[in-house]
Amino acid sequence: MIRGKVTLRLAWRNLWRNHRRTLIMLAAVIVGAWAMIFSTALMRGMVDDMIQDGIRSLPGDVQVHHPDFRDDPSVVNSIAPPTDRLLGVLEQPEVVAWAARVRVPAVVSSERNTRGVTLVGIDPDRERELSFVADDMADGRFLESAEDQGLVVGRKLLERLETDLGKRVVVMSQDEKNEIVDRGFRIVGVFESSMQAREDGFVFAGKATVQRLLRMGNRVSEIAVLGTDYRHVEGLRRRVEEAAGPGVVVQPWTELEPYLASMMGMMDGFVLIWIVVVFLALAFGLVNTLVMAVFERVREIGLMLALGMTPAHIRAQIIAESTLLLALGLAVGDVLAWATIEPLKGGIDLSIVGEGMELWGASAVLYPALRWEDIVLANVVVILLGFIASLSPAWRASRFEPVEAITKV
Amino acid sequence: MPAVRCVDVCKTYRQGELEVKGLDHVSLEVGEGGFVCLSAPSGGGKTTLLNAIGGLHRIDSGEIWLADRRIDGLGKGELASLRLHQIGFVFQAYNLIPVLTARENVEFVMEVQGVPPDQRRARSMEILEEVGLKGLEDRRPAKMSGGQQQRVAVARAIASRPTLVLADEPTANLDSHTAEQLMELFVELNTRHETTFVIATHDQRVMGYARRIVRMLDGRIVDDTEQEAA
Incomplete structure (x- = not known):
């Protein structure tokens, strides 16, 4: 402990022997830390937006449905509406919203298509x-109740059907006995979406109206549940599963939308790679600074060895210098990143490049997402890699022969 | 038991293509509380012998004993520990740690030894007063004169109460008045604490303070004389 103190004191004071060099390196670490955290927050924000958008495109965080529904999403594979036990869980604060839906394949016909x-x-x-x-209604109105007899369609579908708001279309599907059922609907609303597949592939009607059309009583196809944190849904899934009872499956969004889940995993990997890449750029400066510092102090290091400091002490001192420099730079960089991101939490308007963003499912307003995990990851990775980078200069310093080092001019 | 005992010590250097005999079958004993000067012209082997006694040089053959411990075969870590706990070094060119104050330099060895802070502080203040540097304890080396720096180095060497002080040309960079003060300090410490001093020098003034002068030439001891100290 006492040796630790003297090591730290020497390391700290040695850092400031060459103010200019230390300040330049410190500035590089600060900018590097800021860049790591700030750009990670932007990327996280973009991916969060894409994932949440995907989750809101229907699945929710957790979904209850018939075991065969995913293979055959027909009315045959429907389930009973939520029981009182399940409703007890769905009314808990950990559930932000839930909805029971009917969801079946159908054919929609206009007079042209x-x-x-x-x-x-x-x-x-x-x-x-x-x-x-x-939220995405562009024309007309949204449905008003489960009894609503109107139909909401996507803009793209409207174009493909060559029809218009206020016109009637026929929706055709199959009931439980595989009989064809159909019904005329008037288009009461048009929605737009960042993803073309949504505009093209979904039509929305009142639940009770659809249940009557499909002669399925009060049964539903799925119960979608939205929790508070899409990253941690396993607890919610388990509680819903316990309450839902047998005969149904409860799946998290990661199973329902594996593409989105893989995007989240990819993002975590990308953040790590990004941090390592930024560090590698810093590492050249860091190693150079340490090597310079070692070779400027050859005599001094020789003296310390001659006085009885062990090579391990010398190594610890050089590593402590590197760690102190990085820790200081990281602390300032962290605060700077936080101070930059905090005012931007309301969103950064990227409408100037919005079309390009929307093409791959991101919105035109970017909400930076600063996560403690990312800050901790950046700090830990930098300190750890800094430790590794400083091993070589530290090792060289500890290998000096005291007499040769002391007499070095 | 002698404080230092060298038996038939040989040490060869390479200088480019040439092999130079730094120590050529040197045998020497220094008793506890001895005050010995190693005198030689440049390249005579006095610094090499001093460094070999201090465990800073590996020898090619022979034996070196400090009290009852043979040190020539010890590993780096054991030698470091030996230097830390038993030997005080005074080098020619002050050799202070520039980022530490005078007091911190004096405390440095004790701090590495693990001496508690209050004891360190008391001891360093006492020694600094003894070497005439009271009031300068918070100065860094760059703000001190050569003589003051060398006194700090001496204070550091003796602060941890080593049994042996090895000093290599301690007065080489000092004016005659400061050199005289320093030697008087060495004598006082030697007398009062019975610390053994081995001093490498070719300064006649320094030799005047020694009770024994060992003269070397080309790595060999050519004369070993007891004398009345000044």
Whole structure:
């Protein structure tokens, strides 16, 4: 402990022997730390937005459905509406919103064209908090109740059907006995989405209206549940599963939307790579600084060895110098990154490049997401790699022969 | 038991293509509380012998004993520990740690030894007063004169109460008045604490303070004389 103190004191004072060099290196570490954290927050924000957008495109964080529904999403594979036990869980604070829906394949025909779509029967009040449709209405109105007899379609589908708001279309599907059922709907609303597949593939109607059309009583296709944190849904999934009872499966969004899940995993890997790349750029300066510092102090290091410091002490001192420099730079860089990101939490308007962003599913407003895990990761990786980078100069310093070092001019 | 005992010590250097005999079958004993000057012209072997006694040079053959411990075969870590706990060094060119104050330089060895802070502080203040540097304890070496720096180096060498002080040309960079003060200090410490001093020098003034002068030439001891100290 006492030796630790003298090591730290020497390391700290040696850092400031050459103010200019230390300040330049410190500035590089600060900018590097800031860049790591700031750009990670931007990337996280973009990916969060894409994932949350994907989750809001219907799956929710957790979904309950019939075990065969994913293979055959027909009315045959429907489930009972939420039981009181399940409702008890769904009313807990950990559930932000939930909705029971009917969701079946269907065909929609206008007077000119016919398209295969997914017919979704929704309860608008519940869906408003859970999925994208209510927020993305571009024309007309959103559905008003589960009894609503209107139809909401995507802009793209409207174009493909060559029809228009206010016109009638026919929706055709199959009931439980595999009989064809159909019904005329008037288009009451048009939604737009950042993803073309959504605009093209979904039509929305009142849940009760669709249940009557499909002669399925009060049964539903799925129960979607939105929690508070899409990154940690396993607890919620387990509780919903326990309450839902047998005969259904409860899956997290990562299983329902594996593409989105892989994007999240990829992002975590990318953050690590990004941090390492920025560090490597810093490492050249760091190693150079340490090597210079060692060779400027050959006599002094020789003296310390002659006085009885062990090579391990010398190594510890050089490593401590590197660690102190990095820790100081990281601390300032962290604060700077936080101070830069905090005012931007309301969103950065990227509408100037918005079209390009929307092409791959990101919105035109970017909300930086500063996560403690990323800050900790950046700091730990930099300190750890800094330790490794300083090993070589430290090792060289500890190998000096005291007499030769002391007499070095 | 002698404080230092060298038996038939040989040490050869390479200087480019040439092999130079730094120590050529040197045998020497210094008793506890001895005050010995090693005198030789440049290249005579006095610094090499001093460094070999201090465990700073590996010898090619022979034996070196400090009290009852043979040190020529010890590893780096053991030698470091030996230097830390038993030997005080005074080098020719002050050799202070520039980022530490005078007091911190004096405390340095004790701090590495693990002496508690209050004891260190008391001891360093006492020694600094003894070497005439009271009031300068918070100065860094760059703000001190050569003589003051060398006194700090002496204070550091004796602060931890080593049994042996090895001084290599301690007065080489000092004016005659400061050199005289320093030697008087060595004599006082030698007398009062019975610390053994081995001093490498070719300064006649320094030799005047020694009770024994060992003269060397080309790595060999050519004369070993007891004398009345000044």
